[in-house]
Amino acid sequence: MSRTNARTTAPQLIKLGIFAVVTVTATAVLAATIVNLSFTPKEAYTAVFSDVTSLEEGDDIRVAGVRVGEVESIDIMDRTLAEVTFTVSRDRPLLTSTRAAIRYRSLIGQRYIALMEGTGDATPLSPGGRIPLSRTEPALDLNALLNGFKPLFAALSPKDVNQLATEIVKTLQGEGGTVRSLLAHTASLTTTLAERDKLIGSVIDNLNTVLKTVDRRSTRFSDLISQLQRVISGLSADRKPIGESLAGINGLAEATSGLLKDARPPLKTDIAELSELTGTLNDHEKTVEGVLQRLPKKLNKLTGTASYGSWFNFYLCDFDGRIVLPKTAEVLTPELHVARARCGR
Known part of the structure; x- marks a missing residue:
């Protein structure tokens, strides 16, 4: 049993090892592609620019659109210029006439340096050489x-x-x-x-109509502006009295506030008593209504009697009532009956 397991395990280990090597290699190649790693030897050069705004370390160095290196560092030179140190693959040697220009990689501000062949000396530029300001261009x-x-x-x-x-x-x-x-x-x-000419023309026509309407009423419009100017001038001339009146209004408001404050407690009591009165009248609605219905006839008779002279006689025959004391709620019912011949009718 042990020999059979050893025979079956060896091929599996070999396959596992091959799979691991292929996987690691593919991952390494993918990572190198993503981060633009290059394992070829590189040479360093410098270039002087008048403006390197938004250029950063790690930005691309390109030749004919192909990435051949990257920006290593950016240093200030003479307070007005910038010296950019960059690397280029050794298999892409630069010439003494090489020109460098900062280009836009995208509209959001990313930059790169484009290297181009210039006119003149075609001798190779030695490693560490410098591209002078006369052969560089800043970004647009x-x-x-x-x-x-x-x-x-x-x-x-x-x-x-x-x-x-x-x-x-x-x-x-x-x-x-x-x-x-x-x-x-x-x-x-x-x-x-x-x-869109038709739409623009329509807008212009409508605007012309509005302007013509304003022009036909130019006199009224001018009068309106003149009156508005007079109103504003009058307010400006009377600004001192207006300011003093505002102070008087403030004093009046304070006095009114004090008056309302003093009158509030008795007013509150009167309203409460009025509420009780309306409740009593509501409870005796029929009685009140009967009195109001009989009152016109009684007044007519009294008026006829009083019209005979400056004298007037009244005879009290019967009186009854119902009084509820507010605090004790005690009910009083006074009554008066006169047993006279004149009250027998």
């Missing part, structure tokens, strides 16, 4: 460039703006575009604007 000033296209960008969609801006940058950097293609793309965008 996108702010000044794109500000000139603001009127056009204002009428385009964000997608068209990005596409046009990319074409402009590529064309002016000499990458993947020509002035002819830029003009063709601009023409297509302006054609889109021309298709």
Whole structure:
């Protein structure tokens, strides 16, 4: 049994080892590709630029669009210039006439240095050599460039703006575009604007109508402005009395506040008593209603009696009532009955 297991285990170990080697190799190659690692020998050079804004260590060094190295360091030189140290693969030797230019990698501000052949001396540049300021170019000033296209960008969609801006940058950097293609793309965008001519014309016509209406009423409009100016001038002239009146209003508000504060407790009591009175009247609604119905006839009779002279006689025959004392809730029912001949009717 042990010999059989040994025979079956050996091939499996070999297969496992081969799989592990292939996996590690593939992972290493993938990692090197992602981080742009290069195992070829490199040579260091320097270049002097007047402006290296947004250029950072690790940015690409490219020749004809192919990455051949990276930026190692950036140092200030004479307070007005920048010295960039970069490396290039040894199999890509530079010439004494080589030119260096900072290019835009994307519209969000990423940069790289493009190396190009120049005219003149074609001897190789020795390792550690310097590209002077006369053969370097800083990056384009996108702010000044794109500000000139603001009127056009204002009428385009964000997608068209990005596409046009990319074409402009590529064309002016000499990458993947020509002035002819830029003009063709601009023409297509302006054609889109021309298709909106009807809408723009309609807006202008409506604006003309509004202006004509204002012009026909120019006299009234002028009078309105004049009256408004007089009102403002009057308020300005009377600003001192207005300020003093505001102080008087403040004093009046304080006095009124004090008056209301003093009158509030008795007013609260009166309202509570009035509430009780209305409740009593509501409880004796029928009685009150009967009195009000009989009152006109009684008044007519009293008026007829009083009209005979300046004298007036009253005879009290019967009286009854119901009084509820507020604090004790005691009920009193006084009654009065006069047994006279005149009260027998």
